[in-house]
Amino acid sequence: MNRLRLWLLAVGGTGLAALLVAACLDLPRFGGRSHPYGDRAVHASLRRHIANTIASVNFDQRAYDTLGEMSILFAAVLGCVVLLRQTRDEHRAPPEPAEVARPVRRYALLVLPVALVTGLYVIAHGQLSPGGGFQGGVVAATALHLLYLGADYGALERVRPLGVYETTDALAVSSYVVLGLAGLLAGTAFLANTLLPYGTFNTLSSGGTVPLLNAAVGMEVAGAATVLLAHFLDQAVEIEDATEEEPGK
C-alpha cells in the first residue's frame, strides 16, 4: 500500500515537475523591463497622492478585493471560534501563576509598549511607508501577548477582555463596508476613492479614503489575531478534558 503510494507520488511528482519547468522556461525573463500593470498602478497611485503604491493597489484600485480578503479573515476567525469552543465534556481550570525568570520578565515588559507603538505606527503610516493595516495589526496584536511570556496567562486575560476584541473585529469590517457605501451615497461608485480630498503628498492625511480603510483593516486584523490566539491559548492553557482529570482528583 505504502509502496504503491510512493510510486504514484514519484510518477505524479515527476510529471508535475516537468510541466512546471516547461512553464518556467516560457515565462517572461526575470527582471525584465516590461511591467505594464505595475507602471499604470504607480501612475494611478501618484495621481491620488499616495506614496506607498502597494497601499494604493490594496485600498484604492483593488479596494473591493480587500473587502473580500477581510471577509475571508473574518469568516476564518468565526470558524476557529466555533471549532475551538468549550464542549460539554470539558471544563475550564484557571491556570496556575507561572514562575518567569527575571530577565525574561523585564525584557518582555520593556519591549511590550515599544512593540505596541510600532504596530500602531505601521498602521498609521500605511499609505506612506512599507506596511499598513495587515502588517501593523499583527504586530500590535502579538505585542499584547508579550504579557503572556513576561508574566502569566492570568495577567494577559486581565488586559484582554475578549468581548471587546470580538466587537472591534466586527465593527472594523462593518466600518469598511460603511466607507464603501458612503461613496455610493455621495453619487460615485462603491469604495471609489473620490469622496475625500487627496491632501498633500507624503503626509498622514493624504490619499483620500485610503488612510481610513487602512485603519479599518488594521483594527480588524489586530482584533482577529487577538481572538484567534486567545482561543488557541485557551485550548492549551485553560480547557481540560474532564475524563483525564477525574482519576487524579
Added chain:
Amino acid sequence: MSHAMDVLPYLVAAYVFLTGCYGLATSRHLIHAVGCLAVCQSATYILLLAVGYRAGGTAPVFSDIEPGSRPVVDPVVQALTLTDIVVGATVTALLLALVLQIAKRHGTVDPDELRELRG
C-alpha cells in the same frame, strides 16, 4: 550563464512547491501536513515576487525617492503577495483548529490511522 539566471527564481518556486507536495503526501502527522501546506504556499510568494522583479528596481514607495528617478518593482504582484499571505494565515489557523478537534475526537493525529468517518 545569464540564461540560467533568467529562469532560476521561477525554478526555485517550482522546487519549493514540489518539496511541500512531497511532505504533504508522506506526512505522518497532521500538524506536519499543515506546515507542508504552508511550504507549498510560500512557493507562490516566490513566484509572484519573481514575476514582478525589475532589474535594479527598488520598493514602489515614494516617500523617500523622487517618482521616476529610479525603476521600481511591480507593485501589483506585491499587493497580491500580501493577499496571499493573509489568506495563507487564515487557512493555517482554520486547519490547526480542525487538527485540534480531530486529536480530541479520534485520539490520533496520524492521517493513516484516520480511516473511517466517525460521528
